[in-house]
Amino acid sequence: MSGLSSSYSVFPLGDSAITIDLGNCIDEYLNVKSIAIQDWLVARPFPGRLDIVAAYSSVTVFYDPAGMVLAGIAGPGEAYAWLEGLLRKAFEEAGPLPDTLEGGRIVEIPVCYAGEYAPDLEKVAAQKGMPPEELVGLHTAGLYRVYMIGFLPGFPYLGRLHGRLEIPRKPQPEAVRAGGVGIAGMQTGIYPLDSPGGWWVIGRTPVKLFDADAEAPALLRAGDQVRFRTISPVDFREISFANSSANL
Amino acid sequence: MAFSIIKPGLLDTIQDLGRHGFGNIGVNPGGAMDVYAAQVANLLVGNDQHEAVIEIHFPGPQILFEQNTLIAITGANFSPTINDEEIPRWQPVVVRKNTVLHFPSLVQGGRCYLSVHGGYCLKKWLNSYSTNLKAGAGGFAGLALKKGDELPFNENTIYFAGLLKNESNFETLPWRVNTEKIYQYPHEIGFLPGREWECLSPSSKNALLENNFLIHPSSDRMGYQLKGSPLALERSVELVSSAVSFGTVQLLPSGQLIVLMADHQTTGGYPRIAHVVTAHLPKLAQLRPSDTIQFKLMDPILAEQLLLSRQKELHILQRSCMDHLNEMVC
Numbered sequence: 001m002s003g004l005s006s007s008y009s010v011f012p013l014g015d016s017a018i019t020i021d022l023g024n025c026i027d028e029y030l031n032v033k034s035i036a037i038q039d040w041l042v043a044r045p046f047p048g049r050l051d052i053v054a055a056y057s058s059v060t061v062f063y064d065p066a067g068m069v070l071a072g073i074a075g076p077g078e079a080y081a082w083l084e085g086l087l088r089k090a091f092e093e094a095g096p097l098p099d100t101l102e103g104g105r106i107v108e109i110p111v112c113y114a115g116e117y118a119p120d121l122e123k124v125a126a127q128k129g130m131p132p133e134e135l136v137g138l139h140t141a142g143l144y145r146v147y148m149i150g151f152l153p154g155f156p157y158l159g160r161l162h163g164r165l166e167i168p169r170k171p172q173p174e175a176v177r178a179g180g181v182g183i184a185g186m187q188t189g190i191y192p193l194d195s196p197g198g199w200w201v202i203g204r205t206p207v208k209l210f211d212a213d214a215e216a217p218a219l220l221r222a223g224d225q226v227r228f229r230t231i232s233p234v235d236f237r238e239i240s241f242a243n244s245s246a247n248l
Numbered sequence: 249m250a251f252s253i254i255k256p257g258l259l260d261t262i263q264d265l266g267r268h269g270f271g272n273i274g275v276n277p278g279g280a281m282d283v284y285a286a287q288v289a290n291l292l293v294g295n296d297q298h299e300a301v302i303e304i305h306f307p308g309p310q311i312l313f314e315q316n317t318l319i320a321i322t323g324a325n326f327s328p329t330i331n332d333e334e335i336p337r338w339q340p341v342v343v344r345k346n347t348v349l350h351f352p353s354l355v356q357g358g359r360c361y362l363s364v365h366g367g368y369c370l371k372k373w374l375n376s377y378s379t380n381l382k383a384g385a386g387g388f389a390g391l392a393l394k395k396g397d398e399l400p401f402n403e404n405t406i407y408f409a410g411l412l413k414n415e416s417n418f419e420t421l422p423w424r425v426n427t428e429k430i431y432q433y434p435h436e437i438g439f440l441p442g443r444e445w446e447c448l449s450p451s452s453k454n455a456l457l458e459n460n461f462l463i464h465p466s467s468d469r470m471g472y473q474l475k476g477s478p479l480a481l482e483r484s485v486e487l488v489s490s491a492v493s494f495g496t497v498q499l500l501p502s503g504q505l506i507v508l509m510a511d512h513q514t515t516g517g518y519p520r521i522a523h524v525v526t527a528h529l530p531k532l533a534q535l536r537p538s539d540t541i542q543f544k545l546m547d548p549i550l551a552e553q554l555l556l557s558r559q560k561e562l563h564i565l566q567r568s569c570m571d572h573l574n575e576m577v578c
Contacts, residue, residue: 011443014523015551017493019443026488038272053271053491055515060491062268065552066559076556077549149274150489150515153383157489192274193382210274212373212385218273 008091010084016050018080019060020087026159026186030057031147033095035223040094041086047071048079054222055148056157061087104145106225109190111181112236113139113203120200124167124183138162139181139202139228144188146224154192154210154218158226161186169198179204181228192218203228206239250314251364253397254348257309259469262300262368262387263361263510267376271491271514278378278386281359281469281510281533284558285323288425289363291566292320292340294573299367300377302393304360308351309393311362316345316408317401318365318421324357324534330418339424340569342411347418357534366404381511406577423572425565430558431531435460435539438528438546442497442520444485452479456521460540461505467537469511474541478503485519492516495524495532507532527554 008022020037022030038054041061048067053060065079074082113121113136125132144158151157161183169184173196176182180191182199191197192209209219220226231239253260263286266279280286280303287297308326321328321337328335330347337360343349351360370377370388379387388397412419448456455477464473479499492498496508498518507524508516509532524532525546535541 012440012523012548013443013491013493013520014440014495014526015548015555016526017491019490021490024486024488050268051271051277053514055490056488058490060271060493062271062491062493064555066555069552069556070559077552079552080548148489148515149272151274151513153274153380155274195382210383212380212383212390217275217374217383222272 010087012080013060016065017060017062018083018087019058020091021058023057026056026147028145031145032223034059036094037087037090038222040090044086046086047073053150055150059087059090104223104225106143106227107220108227108229109181109205109207110231110235110239111140111203111205111228112231112233114233117204117233117236118202121202124165124200124202127167128164130164135165135202136230138165139183139188140230142227144226146220146222146226148222149218149220151189152191152193152195152210153212154220156189156209156220156224156226158188158190159186161188167200170200173198176201177204179206179209181205204236206236206243208243250398250400251317252312252314252399253309253393253395254312255310256392256394256397257304257307257351259303259305260309260393261303261379261381262370262377262393263303263379264300264377265298266510267374267378267380267386270374274514275374275380275383276512276514277494277510278380279376279510280361280378282323282361282530284427284430284530285361285533287562288338288427288565289320289322289361290367291562291569292322292338292423292425293318293363293365294569295363295365295367297562297566299363300370300387302362302368302399304351304362305358306351306354308360311349313343313345313347313349314398315401316342316412318342318406318408319349320363321360322363322425323360325355326351326357326360327353327355328360333417335418336420336424338427340421342408342419342421344412344417358536359533364401365406365408366402369400369402406573411576421572421576423569431534434531434534435542436544437532437541438525438544438551439497439522440525440546440548440551442522444481444487444499444519445521447481447483447485447519448499448521449480449482452481455479456543457545460542463535463537463539463541465537467509469509471509471512472507472532472535474505474507476505479505479521481519487517487519489515489517492520493523495526495529496520497522497524509533525551525554527551527558
């Protein structure tokens with residue numbers, strides 16, 4: 001396990017969930033390992049298992065302790081210890097770590113960085129002392145990893161942002177339209193639904209990040225790579241129109 | 249085979265025991281805030297505990313029954329009536345066709361649950377009936393119930409008209425549930441220490457154990473904002489986002505606490521001070537804004553025992569309700 005010592009920790013998240021934390025940081029290798037642990041666990045169902053959620057550098061298993069005891073998986077008072085053993089085994093067996101981080105699916109997201117579609121672009125550009133075009137150039141130059149999906153259905157946490165775009169969150173959340181592309185800290189993300197949000201919205205995509213009616217509702221999953229491509233407001237409206245017609 | 253909403257309540261949504269298994273695409277479990285009350289509502293009328301129920305907040309809706317129906321109402325006491333006659337809670341009731349269910353006054357509690365025998369005939373979304381208002385999916389058209397909505401029931405085989413006496417608008421069936429143990433000491437909420445519990449300053453730990461916390465009016469199905477003496481960490485912690493759960497108690501930068509409830513986000517990055525024990529979430533779900541909470545440190549073994557004994561009692565309840573129902577109709 002190159003670069004990964006056995007310095008992980010396992011701890012309870014209340015009486016019905018358990019977390020394995022690989023290091024509490026935004027790190028590609030730890031994220032790859034987290035997703036490997038998640039996949040290892042998904043492939044090994046047990047009675048009473050409710051959910052498995054991988055995040056930046058952790059994996060959490062949600063379970064029903066009473067269900068586990070009644071199914072005979074663990075004796076009374078032993079469900080947590082049983083799961084701790086499972087997570088330690090997952091850490092040992094999941095992986096191994098890839099030599100390179102390439103190979104994930106690359107998804108291209110068209111984004112309009114203009115006018116009403118980019119409510120915060122000029123403010124952020126002014127704050128960063130660069131023309132908006134340069135900011136857009138830096139944002140579209142990156143190839144971003146989807147570290148995790150969270151916050152909202154289908155919301156991808158993407159990293160890492162170019163150092164020159166790093167910016168603290170807004171002091172107060174504001175209304176964001178579905179498709180809004182935001183930046184905050186060293187991260188960028190896409191709001192799949194209309195929502196209050198604290199990230200600076202520098203563009204908007206007409207692509208649906210979350211479609212409740214689709215067989216796979218979330219467009220992106222952890223481990224994907226995302227590249228942004230600039231489109232014009234006319235393109236935005238054409239793609240939106242095509243999307244809504246396709247649903248008729 | 250239906251009932252219709254004559255007048256919607258503040259927030260009436262279809263819920264079940266939650267949508268589990270989709271946290272990795274950011275879809276929260278949702279589900280009933282008071283899972284116990286939802287389970288019992290179903291069992292009383294002979295349903296599986298996973299059937300859909302309606303979660304009702306006060307002021308509640310007015311509902312017209314378009315057929316004779318076996319119902320149960322559990323959870324909060326909003327003094328339910330059928331054609332202005334009070335009906336019991338936590339007990340199965342046969343209601344006559346063309347009567348109206350109404351919830352005229354708030355006596356106690358946060359939300360009540362309405363089940364119908366056979367269950368509501370709805371399509372599941374991602375394995376669950378629960379309404380996800382944010383995604384506009386699940387439940388009844390992904391929305392809270394509104395005026396004119398007609399909720400169809402699943403086909404059932406029991407002939408309820410025979411159970412209704414002449415002239416009466418409803419008939420109470422003679423079995424009920426003793427819920428005293430689940431809801432006793434309603435303000436005492438058991439917790440297990442969270443990962444960052446040890447980062448609290450000693451005086452803040454004491455404050456959490458000794459003081460009362462007020463449930464702020466902005467509390468909802470996503471979370472209960474608490475108001476109390478501000479708590480402080482001994483050393484600051486920076487956390488990257490990770491999974492959170494129903495009952496996770498986070499410390500906000502303001503020093504105030506928030507308890508994550510059924511519609512919580514899947515992930516969060518605030519310090520996890522504590523977790524409400526799962527067996528006490530029904531009590532918490534029945535507290536209202538301006539109610540107070542006293543946190544009680546609990547042993548994890550006891551927390552699990554409470555869940556296990558509750559689950560065993562629900563199994564017994566299920567069997568006896570089925571037996572009673574079968575006797576009634578044979």
